[in-house]
Amino acid sequence: MKTNSVDLSLSTSIDDDNISNLIQEIKALTLRLFIQLIRRPSTLIAGILQPLIWLILFGALFSNAPDGFLPGGLSYGRFLGAGVIVFTAFSGALNAGLPVMFDREFGFLNRLLVAPLISRSSIVFASVIYITVISLLQSFAIMGTAALLGYGWPGSGGILLVSLTLLILVFAVTALSLGMAFALPGHIELIAVIFVINLPLLFASTALAPISYMPGWLGWLAALNPLTFAIEPIRAAYSGPLDLGLVILHAPYGDLNGYECLGILLGITIGLFLLIRPLLNRKLA
Amino acid sequence: MHVIELHELVKSYGTVQALNGLTLCVPEGSLYGLLGPNGAGKTTTLRILCTLLAPDSGEVIFSGIDVLKDPRAARRKLGYVAQEVAVDKILTGRELLQLQGDIYHLPVKDREIRINELVERLEMSSWINRRCGTYSGGMRRRLDLASGLLHKPKLLVLDEPTVGLDIESRSAVWQILKELRSEGVTVLLSSHYLEEVEALSDQIAILDQGRVIAEGTPEKLKNELGGDRVTLRVREFSTTEESEKVRRLLKKVEGVRQVVVNRAQGFSLNLVVDDEGALTRIREELDKDEVYIFSLTQSKPSLDDVYLQATGRTLMDAELAVAGKRDVKLETKQSMR
Numbered sequence: 001m002k003t004n005s006v007d008l009s010l011s012t013s014i015d016d017d018n019i020s021n022l023i024q025e026i027k028a029l030t031l032r033l034f035i036q037l038i039r040r041p042s043t044l045i046a047g048i049l050q051p052l053i054w055l056i057l058f059g060a061l062f063s064n065a066p067d068g069f070l071p072g073g074l075s076y077g078r079f080l081g082a083g084v085i086v087f088t089a090f091s092g093a094l095n096a097g098l099p100v101m102f103d104r105e106f107g108f109l110n111r112l113l114v115a116p117l118i119s120r121s122s123i124v125f126a127s128v129i130y131i132t133v134i135s136l137l138q139s140f141a142i143m144g145t146a147a148l149l150g151y152g153w154p155g156s157g158g159i160l161l162v163s164l165t166l167l168i169l170v171f172a173v174t175a176l177s178l179g180m181a182f183a184l185p186g187h188i189e190l191i192a193v194i195f196v197i198n199l200p201l202l203f204a205s206t207a208l209a210p211i212s213y214m215p216g217w218l219g220w221l222a223a224l225n226p227l228t229f230a231i232e233p234i235r236a237a238y239s240g241p242l243d244l245g246l247v248i249l250h251a252p253y254g255d256l257n258g259y260e261c262l263g264i265l266l267g268i269t270i271g272l273f274l275l276i277r278p279l280l281n282r283k284l285a
Numbered sequence: 286m287h288v289i290e291l292h293e294l295v296k297s298y299g300t301v302q303a304l305n306g307l308t309l310c311v312p313e314g315s316l317y318g319l320l321g322p323n324g325a326g327k328t329t330t331l332r333i334l335c336t337l338l339a340p341d342s343g344e345v346i347f348s349g350i351d352v353l354k355d356p357r358a359a360r361r362k363l364g365y366v367a368q369e370v371a372v373d374k375i376l377t378g379r380e381l382l383q384l385q386g387d388i389y390h391l392p393v394k395d396r397e398i399r400i401n402e403l404v405e406r407l408e409m410s411s412w413i414n415r416r417c418g419t420y421s422g423g424m425r426r427r428l429d430l431a432s433g434l435l436h437k438p439k440l441l442v443l444d445e446p447t448v449g450l451d452i453e454s455r456s457a458v459w460q461i462l463k464e465l466r467s468e469g470v471t472v473l474l475s476s477h478y479l480e481e482v483e484a485l486s487d488q489i490a491i492l493d494q495g496r497v498i499a500e501g502t503p504e505k506l507k508n509e510l511g512g513d514r515v516t517l518r519v520r521e522f523s524t525t526e527e528s529e530k531v532r533r534l535l536k537k538v539e540g541v542r543q544v545v546v547n548r549a550q551g552f553s554l555n556l557v558v559d560d561e562g563a564l565t566r567i568r569e570e571l572d573k574d575e576v577y578i579f580s581l582t583q584s585k586p587s588l589d590d591v592y593l594q595a596t597g598r599t600l601m602d603a604e605l606a607v608a609g610k611r612d613v614k615l616e617t618k619q620s621m622r
Contacts, residue, residue, distance in 0.1 A: 025387055
């Protein structure tokens with residue numbers, strides 16, 4: 001559309017009235033997603049059960065791994081918890097584009113686009129809020145189950161760290177998924193792309209095994225994978241007293257401490273968002 | 286005073302030229318009908334007006350707003366009821382209206398008052414708290430009307446508002462549209478039903494191949510054509526030879542035009558007469574050759590005749606011709622945002 005684009009940064013002269021209008025529209029759009037969730041709880045139930053199954057079955061599969069398999073003599077269950085938390089949040093956020101895609105296909109999006117939304121980014125923010133809440137719910141279920149299985153508890157500092165890390169990750173991946181929901185022609189294509197991205201990113205990360213266990217090339221991939229930068233700080237919270245200043249990732253290109261991991265994750269997120277923003281602006285202008 | 290002014294709109298989807306320099310002015314407070322076969326550019330025109338689509342070139346002025354420059358100002362003042370009814374099946378009708386009210390920033394109190402008003406007026410109270418997934422086509426259409434009207438728009442735009450509706454729902458929709466006009470709301474609707482446009486509109490524009498080919502009140506358009514339509518039969522089921530013979534006779538009569546043999550209707554003859562006297566002269570001419578009239582019907586020109594005159598084909602023929610050529614998939618894709 002050749003109209004002047006609506007700025008996603010919301011920086012354009014907003015007065016008080018506009019802010020309350022903005023809150024009203026984001027609230028309404030978010031409420032819709034939650035009403036859907038409550039009336040169709042199957043996705044939530046599956047979304048909570050699935051990672052628990054991962055945790056229990058995968059944890060059992062490698063529970064007899066030889067000593068020294070994991071750095072610092074960590075038990076596999078303890079090691080796996082962080083991976084499952086991050087992977088669950090990641091796949092949930094990766095699917096965030098699907099409802100938007102269906103709205104596009106069924107014409108419901110048009111209903112929103114003919115309305116005088118203060119910012120059309122409200123549609124994006126509603127999805128981000130929704131996915132973040134679900135991811136946190138899932139994570140607490142995973143952490144609770146992990147504790148019951150004797151895999152430990154990250155402590156209150158750890159929980160704060162988990163929440164912060166997930167927030168960054170979910171924001172980035174949701175933006176990516178929404179970008180795809182607008183760029184791809186239909187839901188079939190979107191599902192195909194999600195399938196192709198999802199599992200390879202899991203296997204090429206440190207979710208299931210440490211880098212030291214991988215062949216060199218895979219170690220490189222894992223050390224560049226954004227998921228790894230989210231997994232390792234959370235894992236650090238599980239393996240002992242939380243100190244982000246300690247080296248937590250032995251990457252082929254050098255050692256990284258907790259702050260550096262989170263910094264890289266944040267950098268990737270901002271970069272991704274800046275990359276996708278023009279697309280969303282164009283599609284939502 | 287024109288509330289909508291569209292100037293020289295051009296829009297193409299790939300190689301398909303949807304709008305071809307369309308210019309249209311809609312007077313304030315009118316019930317304006319866009320008539321044309323499928324593929325004439327009606328939906329594209331409405332989508333451009335409603336800021337869902339940008340034209341390749343042209344100008345869109347609505348209520349003094351340059352819609353292409355300031356779409357949000359335009360959105361505040363217009364209500365749009367799309368052709369394909371999009372509801373969220375999981376929400377109840379009331380929840381959908383509340384969402385609608387919130388994205389138009391109605392204060393919550395006003396929103397509830399307004400929803401109750403519309404629920405009452407559109408007779409939705411017995412089912413408004415049920416989920417949209419359970420609604421019939423007529424219910425959905427009413428819900429859509431309500432959501433289009435929630436923010437009290439100055440202009441209501443409806444794309445094929447009664448397609449697929451049962452007769453009862455259709456007349457309910459018509460009734461509401463008439464009421465809205467009498468309340469001063471400008472209503473712009475598209476339709477490929479002649480009766481609908483004729484029954485409702487006080488102004489119409491006929492669209493063909495992406496441009497306006499005739500506009501005005503239905504009466505004016507019909508009067509411009511002039512002459513009454515006459516269907517004449519010399520027998521209930523005639524033959525080619527006989528009807529050809531009668532056609533030659535009729536062509537000699539003064540004040541008779543456009544004599545056509547209608548094969549589809551038992552070789553009856555369709556013609557246009559300029560004055561009442563022509564009918565008498567026809568009788569005299571036929572009497573001379575001892576041809577007797579089996580039946581003769583006379584009618585005012587219809588909008589279909591207007592369309593026929595302007596394009597050289599009937600609306601039905603135009604629909605059939607276009608039906609095969611359209612790439613519906615491509616259009617759906619293009620219109621997806």
